Amino acid sequence: MLYSNGLRRSFGALHSHSLYASASTRRALHYDGRNRLSNFWTPTQVKNRSQSGDEDGHDLLMRAGFLRQAHSGIFHLLPLGLRVQNKIECLIDKHMLMLGASKVSLSSLSSEELWQRSGRLEGRGSEFFRLQDRKEAKYLLSPTHEEEITTIVANAVHSYKDLPLRLYQVTRKYRDEARPRQGLLRGREFLMKDLYTFDVTDEQARQTYEAVRNAYAAFLDELKLPYLVANADSGNMGGKLSHEYHFASDKGEDIVIGCNSCDYSINEELYVGCRLARDGERSMEAQMYYAVSKDRKKLLQVLYPRDLDLNSYAIKALFPDVDPSVEDALSTWVDAAQAHDSCGTRVLLADSRVVGVSRAHDSPSAVPIEVKDGLCPIQISTEILEPKLEGRQVLLTKAQKGDPCPNCANGHLSLQKAVEIGHTFHLGTRYSEPLDLQVLDANNKQATVSMGCHGIGISRLIGAAAALLADKKGLNWPLAIAPFGTMLVSTSGVSLDDVHAMYDVLSDAGVDAAIDDRERPMGWKLNDADLVGYPFIVVLGKAWAEKRAVELQCRRLGVKEQVGGQELVGKMAEYSMRL
Template identity: 45%
Template sequence: MLPRSIPRLSKVWIPSGGFAVPGVEDAHSKLVRAGFLRQSHAGIFHMLPLGKRVQDKVERLVAKHLEESLAASRVSLSSISSEALWERSGRLQNIAPELFRFPDRKGSAYLLSPTHEEEITNLVAQTVRSYKDLPLRLYQITRKFRDELRPRHGLLRGREFTMKDLYTFDTDLRSALDTYEQVRAAYSRIFNDMKLPVLAAKASSGDMGGDLSHEYHLPSPFGEDSVITCGSCDYTINEEIATTKVAHETCQADHVGVWRAITKDRSTLVNVWYPTRTSKAGTSEGRQYTNSDINIYAIKSLVPDLDAGVSDATELWAAATEGPDATAKRLVNLFDSRLPPSFSDSLEGTASLPMWPDAVKTGASRLDVQCHGSSTSDGKPLNFLRIRTGDHCPQCSSGTLNVQKAMELGHTFHLGTRYSDPLNAKISLPPPSSSEAKTSTGDSGTSKTVSMQMGCHGIGISRVIGAVAEHLADDKGLNWPVAIAPYTCIVVFAEDNYDDAVEVYKRILSGSGDQDERLDIILDDRQKSLPWKLKDADLIGVPVIVVLGREWRMTGRVEVQCRRLNIKDIVDVDNLPSVIAELHSRL
């Protein structure tokens, strides 16, 4: 019998196998088949022992860097928040459709928090009064809730998820921006420890507020975001706010297409006119475009209330312009800068086709028709087409852009006083020194009260698990980085080699010392055949496999396998610790 103190897979609940493999198996299906998780409801999952081990390791890694690099203190905020608090911040109505909301027995309105800016700000506002209590860094790792309309991709877009939030509070803007850069550096170290090629892309702050934010993306063809990078400079940006130098291309009048849209309140109808084919001056080079190339983000910068979820607005146009309940009030024409100038001139002030789709010709004359020029107010040419690989970088003179799909793992925001103002999170600053008071007109030399400068910085813990699984999985199974693998090494053996496996286990541990501090080894003592165990170890994604097989019986040596590095070596037992440590350092 194996000693009870030795980790053994027979003592871990791993409901692996038993699931038919579909024609194309994605990483989420592998997580389910390997026994990491199970779905309980749409977009909601139970973490099983293997999944919980991975989650715990991600959490410990993140916590280590936050506490060591930023001296952050860990808190645990309630998952329940009051709607009244969200009304004070002004966010309740903006994201109401995504909230799980409920009343208590007294009729008070509550919600399950998708994020905790309101709660943490209110907590600090009630506790911190003086500049002497700042800077303050508070973080939590907790479950969040978001009523996703279409949960998909398993852990990548669920309705319940685990998230790390770090909230920072500083006395002034300069200190807050310094903190922001410290957090960015800590994030780099976190993802470097996982050996993930994460891109830090400048991003939109959206409903969070503030004017500075970065997203942290793992490139993947399965990603829902697009990240733009330059091959010659450090330009890295989310597609939502990316720009490009509009190429010196021309378009003939008969190579023009229109993309139609409508605003959420159905009051504004939008025509976006764009080139369907372009050519470079003096050359035969050119590109073709269709409606799928339309850059929704560029249009929303001019029409913020655009209903981007409507793929075909023609039927809505008809309803919005006809009948006594018609809501349409105006039509806006937007022109890409590559169109011939005469094209926009021919449309101004008319209601002739092709400005109007057939469905809304009747009643169209009642609308206020507006035409937007082909450049912004500051003279920049308008580009309503999505950036493509090979476009010119707007930041440097020689670089070209690369567009790649990516999965978001984290986001950092400088919030400023977005929440501290409405929630009254203020501190008293000391009076200026006598010399400062003399040079400051009207300064009485008394202390003053200011709003705290805030930052919010998140990492999706469960999203990291799903994204890493997707990023590294192959046709045989999962592939975990050593830093977050459920086990970093597994000893696989036939049933009659129990005692030998124990000795190999002890030799690995005794020879490792401090050279492999992340070593997390387990024996597969399950009553299964050796081929079955090897296949299951590949499915689970253990980085290093030590096999006591034919070579062990013949020569007393073991086989070391590392699928990710394409390694299968025969190794003396005395050399095992150093061999495993070297492999771990590369994974």
């Protein structure tokens, strides 16, 4: 941060006119407490002329020397990248401390036996990196640590007086992604912050959940980047209450649906649209979708508007027994009925907007089952499934821009691609129950602890922030996590003493500055600074020699102006409020 009242050094030293030291001295590594690029490895690369098209955030991270790829989905962080990562960790530490959380560091190796006890091992084998030791004990590289932290707490905490408890870590995680892509946004090794919370009652756990949500908002506000918060699916983590935190980005794999009139915001995975019938509304031609129940006894036949995408989440909400993994649902259903010499049950579900909905309800036999020879080889009984949830008629298709909001009377929906960078989950007893985490409550009775888990993808945040602000010249880091907040660049006519004195003034004011003292032409240094994406560039050149003024550059704000040395810190503090 910048503090304009933090000046403690005199500007008198800025009037020295001694020239740079000899070339041999400049090449030697020298440490005097100042950040200087001659001592800091920044292996930036010039764009290859054969490259066509614009570079994305990942391309720029590679070319600007923040990281290098080791293997598919696995990356090495270089000094610039590590400085960004460390700054994010420091911000996280600050906000976790304000929550009263204690920091731990758990092993990357996790026991398969614990995952079997929690029920999360089955059906997910392909996602794990698995290994055995010389005694054939089975382990996996942890993609997350709920089982391990729950076991630790179960062995150490036995009374309600020891709760609430909040533990967090920043650690590497592993997931054997089938198709790693977009650099840090979907890798096989990644850095995450995990916070695990433990409370005596569900009510207290929900209060903790809201406190964590506030802490996440404060953390993201400090980055000064636009973000979205959406209701989300808890998935394999468990529980029914969760929220995702996103940066809006065309590179994103999620779609966040929001309303222009109310605070409705939800991940597309959870969206179920609803609409009251309108006078004169035109019916739409139908298309067909088949699915089969898990016991293979029922065929779900869905009629929905042609040229629109089916909403699988709405289908599952209406017909929870559906098995979406079966590709040829019709043949599977027919084969099961023939094997048991039984009548096949068809469940007919029709979107209210399609042609012939009333006919389907009044005469369901008029809606054929589309088999190859035109005749279904088994007898069929038909059940009608109304597309209603909680008394409201729902749509069977995904949201489209401009659709009515299901939460308010006047709003319309917008759709935004986004990159998920955080997720909060209220877990309840999802892990504490199978792993025997109980405490004696105030009535001296055993109570199963209510938990929450809350993550921030640090690697993903780096990749998403890089992509969000990049332009044709290079990266553009938020001031809070930039590798250096300010880069000092000087022409050969400016003395090293002047540069050092300017650095000291900025440093004393709380500015995270560095000096580019490498043996390179001035134009090369400025282009390199643009590529790396320092928020501020301060140039000591001709104006410095003439009137003790510097050129202050801030590409993100479109600033390029001369500023007197005495006014520089104040001017930067003013601009920093927007960075």
